[in-house]
Amino acid sequence: LEVCGNGVLEGNELCDDGDLVDGDGCSATCQRDAYFVFVTSQRYAGTFGGLTEADAHCAELATAAGLPGLYMAWLSEDKDCPATRFVQSSIPYVLPDGSQVASDWSDLIKGSLAHPIDQTETGQTLPASQPCTPESATWTNTRTEGTPVNPDSDCLGWTFPINNSRTGDPHSQASGWTNNCSLPCQTALRFYCFEQGT
Numbered sequence: 001l002e003v004c005g006n007g008v009l010e011g012n013e014l015c016d017d018g019d020l021v022d023g024d025g026c027s028a029t030c031q032r033d034a035y036f037v038f039v040t041s042q043r044y045a046g047t048f049g050g051l052t053e054a055d056a057h058c059a060e061l062a063t064a065a066g067l068p069g070l071y072m073a074w075l076s077e078d079k080d081c082p083a084t085r086f087v088q089s090s091i092p093y094v095l096p097d098g099s100q101v102a103s104d105w106s107d108l109i110k111g112s113l114a115h116p117i118d119q120t121e122t123g124q125t126l127p128a129s130q131p132c133t134p135e136s137a138t139w140t141n142t143r144t145e146g147t148p149v150n151p152d153s154d155c156l157g158w159t160f161p162i163n164n165s166r167t168g169d170p171h172s173q174a175s176g177w178t179n180n181c182s183l184p185c186q187t188a189l190r191f192y193c194f195e196q197g198t
């Protein structure tokens with residue numbers, strides 16, 4: 001028998017997180033009702049190798065943490081950016097603990113978040129720290145609407161330690177979550193990972 005809420009994926013279930021709570025990524029009928037977003041637990045120099053490599057890091061971390069789905073990094077490189085790369089979700093984005101960040105894609109890009117993206121893939125909340133430091137900044141080069149801040153400010157396609165790139169603040173709920181300050185490309189920072197819908 002197919003039993004929703006037993007933690008085992010069976011039959012027509014798209015998910016089964018072991019509970020019958022709605023709004024945490026898996027509904028009481030074992031259908032996806034939200035997509036996960038997190039800030040990486042690992043930090044990477046701005047020479048991590050481009051969007052494909054960043055997406056691979058997101059996927060690796062999500063898999064290790066037991067998070068379902070396909071992930072992409074919230075980064076812009078030349079003209080490739082979240083606004084053109086991402087599946088623009090019609091259901092909420094939530095943190096690993098189920099806290100809602102935005103009700104859908106339109107809500108995500110309006111300039112303010114319901115909750116900061118301050119949890120790693122394991123659900124650990126980043127400790128408060130001084131803004132614009134390696135401990136509290138994320139690579140983005142991306143505006144709130146998901147477009148590049150500057151197509152020429154992406155550390156040469158995230159491959160070379162030259163110049164600076166724009167960063168976000170994972171403790172911010174305002175536009176600074178994605179477009180806060182600039183740091184040198186050789187700095188090791190985190191980035192945001194968003195689950196992609198179908």
